[in-house]
Amino acid sequence: MWLVLLLALTAAGPEAADPAGLRALIAEDVRVARIGDRLARAGPCTATLSSPGLIVQDIVQYAPDLRAPARAALGLGDLPTIVAVLDGSAAAVAGLRPGDMLVAIDGAAVPPADKARGFDRMAGVEAQIEAALARGTLNLGLIRDGAALTVRIGATPGCRTRFQLQPGGRLNASADGVYVQVSGALAEFAATDDELALIIAHELAHNLLGHKARLDAAGVSRGLFAGLGKGASRVRATEEEADRWALYLMARAGFDIAAAPAFWERFGRRADPGIFSDGTHDGWRTRVAKAEAEIARIRALQAAGAPILP
Structure with missing residues (x-):
């Protein structure tokens, strides 16, 4: 935190x-x-x-x-x-x-x-x-x-989230509206600070966008039952939004957004369940393509001197 x-x-x-x-x-x-x-x-x-x-x-x-x-x-x-x-x-x-x-x-x-x-x-x-x-x-x-x-x-403003390392051997990160938690294994898997920033920014985006509260209000189950019924598409929408926002958060903080496509590929090849996916996340190829498209938009904003906002 x-x-x-x-x-x-x-x-x-x-x-x-x-x-x-x-x-x-x-x-x-x-x-x-x-x-x-x-x-x-x-x-x-x-x-x-x-x-x-x-x-x-x-x-x-x-x-x-x-x-x-x-x-x-x-x-x-x-x-x-x-x-x-x-x-x-x-x-x-x-x-x-x-x-x-x-x-x-x-x-x-x-x-x-x-x-x-x-x-x-x-x-x-x-x-x-x-x-x-x-x-x-x-x-x-x-x-x-x-x-x-x-x-x-003295006071230093920042977004209201607590960041926490959780010892563990799984490549896992989560956000619950208050905490962003990153497993020790996933932090170690991140080869650079830019890659770790992508992971943390993705979870921070969940908190900033109120995704837990939104899904709770819709009665969407997570975890074991996340892939059942309409819940999978709703969870997937929040994951896509967090992927997109993460790049803007990184860019605003001065991290290298170009690290995202290669990371999603490397992470996907290691952790993507393929045909066994529960439908709550894009496959890694889709994540890479969307990241590349969003990076191009951010580069255009930067070139124009425009605010870096999603």
């Missing part, structure tokens, strides 16, 4: 228990956050919220057998801890550092961790930060190297 990122490691695996593996996941988390934040700031969007550019972790997010490696690898304390600050962000300007522990948000204490594991405390922190940003300037009470201090963070 672009306010406070969560790396959802609640189940142990051999690579997750390795400190080097944890650091690699955080590096990929930062990559997702940085690209998502850049896309969110470029818009266009109607629902805006200031992004401080923090990546915060909480030790109780981790399964008990992962907590010692997480402390060692990421420097987590007993309170929610900043593990990364995005370059050029409001948090960076304010001087926040990895290792700072969050004590209070606009004078309200961070909720205690009253469970052995889970996201309850981070959900509370997240809500406090969003409420503070909605009011304007954010004041964070911190502990740094054992000393208490308060840091004020």
